[in-house]
Amino acid sequence: MIQRRTAVALLASPLLLTGCGGGAGATERRTPARRPAPAPTPGTSTQPASRATSETSAESAPRGIPGLGRERLAAIPERCGQAVVVTGRGRNSPLCTVVLHERTATGWQAGAAWPAHNALHGWSAHHLNGDLRSPLGVYTLSDAGGLLPDPGSRFPYHRSRGFHSPGTGFEGEPLEGSFDYVIAIDYNRRPGTSPLDWTRPLGPARGGGVWLHVDHGGPTHGCVSVAKAHMKDLLRTLDPGRHPVVVMGYADWLAR
Template structure:
């Protein structure tokens, strides 16, 4: 009888499941794999498959408890000619500059979405973005077109009713502008197709981003590809 009981106990022990191993860790979130995130606790990443792509994914992240957490995501559009390394980009090429950039301020034709913390400039019929390489206001918003900024070399912001309903200025070539590198790079609402060099997202996503972004948390935007010389992890 004892032998039968012992055998039964042994069989039960052999049949009982062992401890479940912990799941294998997944890949670290994208910001954790980047060389630099700008030093803040908010980040936007815009990733294309390669430099010829005109579409990709934009994701916004929060740093919480020492780790990066994905907060939202949306399909993104890039320049009609794809992407180009920011430091070597040339103006008028319809390419989106890759790199890591700050976000100086927001603007729009429509009122700021509820909860917007960024300084938000309302577009008027006198609002222009000067892209004239010979102008003192190169790569700057101006109210009223200066004499040295040709209208053919500037964007009359109010005429882009759809795209500039809401936008964030991307700090590409902004602090110390290099003439000929490019001007007027924004994160804005989708137009009818690829952009002239900006990054664009659907309007509802742009509104969510503006309600989320907090300048006190120093958000930046990183633009790049999944791999290669312009891989987003390089920035």
């Protein structure tokens, strides 16, 4: 997210040392998770058994997630009821699309498609600190936070001045407000802690601080960014009781 001519100065900020997140916040107020909404009640078919045909069977078969191949679908836990799918345009592209899918009695239901950004250099199967690539994979989502007050998050919400985001991005765009709302992606972090927590189970060389956050109009260090209104939608919709995950990668990789 940092323009090369200002990178040295900006990297002095503890919030930008690893990916989009990093150091502990100065002050923090944690809002406990809201009580999960009850899971949808499974529906029943009204089609008479005597009229069942191959066509109607196909219509009633559980729907998968468009764009995800068998390998990626198999990586989504069975208990998962919500999946944020981030589809990159290419292995080296910083452009992507975000869609929230929710599991229903007949399969996965897709929400709206939102334009988004990922890391400047695209994607990596072995993300390293500073490689300017987003990590490929399926990761749980468990904690949120931001500079602004809790907008109604179902996740535990960690408000802190540590979410300040100064400077400019790779394309000269201002970064201010990028961390107004964030959701931590559980890549190389300890779930159940603030997105600002420094714990790196895989070691610091493997990066960390990979978040969903507010889009600033350009590529990121490793995070995925969407418009502020869409971040608020995610915070209000994603339910820890439904074990949400993010499935992220470029289209060809997701299709495997």
